[in-house]
Amino acid sequence: MRAATCLAALLLATAFPARAQEPAHPESIQIGLSTDRVAITADFAGADLTIFGALENADPLINRQGRYDVYVVLEGPARPVVVRRKSRVLGMWINTQSETFVNVPMSYSVATTRQPQDITDPNNYRQLSLGANNIYMEPEDKRDSPLTIQEFTDALRDRKQATGLYSDNIGGVQFLSQSLFRATLHLAPNVPVGTHKARAFLFRNGIFIKETSAQLAIVKSGFEQTIYRFATDHGFGYGLFAIGLAMLTGWLGRIVFRKD
Amino acid sequence: MGIYLPIAEMSVNVFVLLAMGAAVGFLSGMFGVGGGFLITPLLIFYNIPPAIAVATGANQVIASSFSGALAHLKRGTLDFKLGTVLLIGGIAGSAAGGFVFALLRALGQLDLFISLLYVVFLGTVGGLMLIESVNALRLTKGGVPPALKKSGQHNWIHRLPFKMRFRTSKLFVSVIPVLGIGAGIGFLSAIMGVGGGFIMVPALIYLLKVPTNVVVGTSLFQIVVVSAFTTLVHSSTNQTVDIILALVLMVGGVAGAQYGAKAGQKLRGEQLRALLALLVLAVALRLGFDLFVKPQNLYSLTGVSGLL
Numbered sequence: 001m002r003a004a005t006c007l008a009a010l011l012l013a014t015a016f017p018a019r020a021q022e023p024a025h026p027e028s029i030q031i032g033l034s035t036d037r038v039a040i041t042a043d044f045a046g047a048d049l050t051i052f053g054a055l056e057n058a059d060p061l062i063n064r065q066g067r068y069d070v071y072v073v074l075e076g077p078a079r080p081v082v083v084r085r086k087s088r089v090l091g092m093w094i095n096t097q098s099e100t101f102v103n104v105p106m107s108y109s110v111a112t113t114r115q116p117q118d119i120t121d122p123n124n125y126r127q128l129s130l131g132a133n134n135i136y137m138e139p140e141d142k143r144d145s146p147l148t149i150q151e152f153t154d155a156l157r158d159r160k161q162a163t164g165l166y167s168d169n170i171g172g173v174q175f176l177s178q179s180l181f182r183a184t185l186h187l188a189p190n191v192p193v194g195t196h197k198a199r200a201f202l203f204r205n206g207i208f209i210k211e212t213s214a215q216l217a218i219v220k221s222g223f224e225q226t227i228y229r230f231a232t233d234h235g236f237g238y239g240l241f242a243i244g245l246a247m248l249t250g251w252l253g254r255i256v257f258r259k260d
Numbered sequence: 261m262g263i264y265l266p267i268a269e270m271s272v273n274v275f276v277l278l279a280m281g282a283a284v285g286f287l288s289g290m291f292g293v294g295g296g297f298l299i300t301p302l303l304i305f306y307n308i309p310p311a312i313a314v315a316t317g318a319n320q321v322i323a324s325s326f327s328g329a330l331a332h333l334k335r336g337t338l339d340f341k342l343g344t345v346l347l348i349g350g351i352a353g354s355a356a357g358g359f360v361f362a363l364l365r366a367l368g369q370l371d372l373f374i375s376l377l378y379v380v381f382l383g384t385v386g387g388l389m390l391i392e393s394v395n396a397l398r399l400t401k402g403g404v405p406p407a408l409k410k411s412g413q414h415n416w417i418h419r420l421p422f423k424m425r426f427r428t429s430k431l432f433v434s435v436i437p438v439l440g441i442g443a444g445i446g447f448l449s450a451i452m453g454v455g456g457g458f459i460m461v462p463a464l465i466y467l468l469k470v471p472t473n474v475v476v477g478t479s480l481f482q483i484v485v486v487s488a489f490t491t492l493v494h495s496s497t498n499q500t501v502d503i504i505l506a507l508v509l510m511v512g513g514v515a516g517a518q519y520g521a522k523a524g525q526k527l528r529g530e531q532l533r534a535l536l537a538l539l540v541l542a543v544a545l546r547l548g549f550d551l552f553v554k555p556q557n558l559y560s561l562t563g564v565s566g567l568l
Binding site: 040041042043044045046081082083084085086087088091092093094095098152155156158159160162189190192193220224225227228231232235236238239240241242243245246247249250251252253254256257 | 261262263264266267269270271319320322323324325326327330331368369371372484488491492493494495496497499501503504506507510511514515517518551552553554555557558559560561562
């Protein structure tokens with residue numbers, strides 16, 4: 001009994017100093033966006049988004065050793081997605097199987113200080129559902145075999161990466177000083193409009209310390225937005241306008257190049 | 261220089277689009293076709309979602325056809341009465357096509373259906389035209405003048421009831437085949453994003469025996485109205501008409517058409533038809549190739565509405 005108490009005391013004694021030390025240096029991370037709105041204009045062809053951030057109460061020793069790592073994610077709005085698979089029917093390649101996922105982030109850009117596997121181990125990424133490979137894609141029909149769901153989930157990620165909507169920028173987070181860092185994320189030319197969430201994760205020696213987030217709205221700029229709204233809210237009027245424009249172009253073309 | 265398409269929600273190169281429009285405009289001016297059957301596949305090859313390519317193609321066809329229809333109106337080679345009957349069928353066909361289009365999109369089979377229709381129709385029309393024009397070329401080389409069918413010849417179509425007189429076309433024919441041709445072309449217009457001139461012109465000449473000089477003007481008139489209706493159907497049910505995309509293509513197309521028309525005047529009718537046949541067959545082959553050759557990637561993504 002006494003031995004057990006002693007052991008407990010000993011454990012407490014060893015546990016407490018460590019815990020007491022932590023509050024003294026609660027490292028934390030802050031990020032700030034230069035703008036909370038990115039407007040997509042007519043000449044938009046993809047862009048780099050820069051996010052600035054700062055470490056607070058960073059341990060100078062660990063900092064000098066370069067053992068602080070930052071993982072920044074910009075996650076687009078989630079929408080349902082259908083993944084279809086082609087197979088050969090009568091010699092033709094036809095969409096046969098499909099799998100619907102309910103909430104898939106339309107885009108997922110990552111910037112990190114170094115190779116993700118050098119920051120922390122895969123288990124931590126899984127727990128934080130961090131990284132394109134660890135986001136949970138919820139299938140609409142959960143009765144499908146796990147193998148099929150896995151196959152379509154992999155295909156979904158692969159397609160997203162191929163179109164640049166899921167991107168990694170290794171080395172995209174750079175420390176400008178002991179505490180200030182800059183993250184550069186790629187926005188694909190077909191980046192979805194909507195509310196994007198920027199999150200920054202701080203790791204110290206491979207241990208997750210703190211997370212912070214900020215919101216970014218990606219919107220079509222005035223003119224593009226007007227057209228889009230017109231097309232979706234007043235489809236009929238928009239159609240009439242499109243017809244009128246086509247007729248006008250045809251008529252003008254005849255006048256400009258008139259030969260007869 | 262990139263340009264952002266607000267409906268397709270993607271950024272594309274404006275010069276590629278202008279060149280595409282100009283090339284198709286050149287060919288359409290040269291051969292006197294709307295060019296929808298070229299622009300829609302080209303847009304699909306350029307990774308524009310097929311649903312948007314089709315709807316925008318229909319919109320683009322209006323510009324080139326309207327320009328041509330005006331010219332025929334001025335020359336009096338446009339049969340309004342025949343055009344209107346064709347239209348009634350055309351609008352019904354286009355409405356049905358718009359419905360089938362939305363259904364196929366939800367099923368994920370739209371791309372396949374578009375490709376199949378292109379391969380079948382372009383393949384058939386191109387093949388027939390090639391045979392006919394090569395024969396004509398051989399005949400003229402042999403010194404025998406090409407024998408044109410007289411408009412007085414009758415076939416089974418002329419024995420159908422509900423006859424109607426079309427004065428400009430000097431025709432007394434049942435309205436059933438006229439409505440049928442109109443409906444078929446309206447349906448194709450909605451699904452393939454074409455005006456349908458490449459089917460309409462042979463159908464009017466060979467099936468209804470409409471005099472050749474009236475055919476093109478009447479067909480253009482019907483194409484303008486049916487394409488306009490198709491544009492309306494797509495814009496109000498599927499919201500897939502991208503006006504910026506259409507405008508860039510039209511500007512390129514209108515300019516290209518003028519040079520194409522000049523080039524076309526230097527060639528003989530049979531030569532033009534043979535070249536057009538080869539072009540049509542090439543598009544059919546290209547689309548057929550994609551259908552039968554294993555795609556690089558078996559998987560594709562779409563939003564639940566069919567768009568991404």
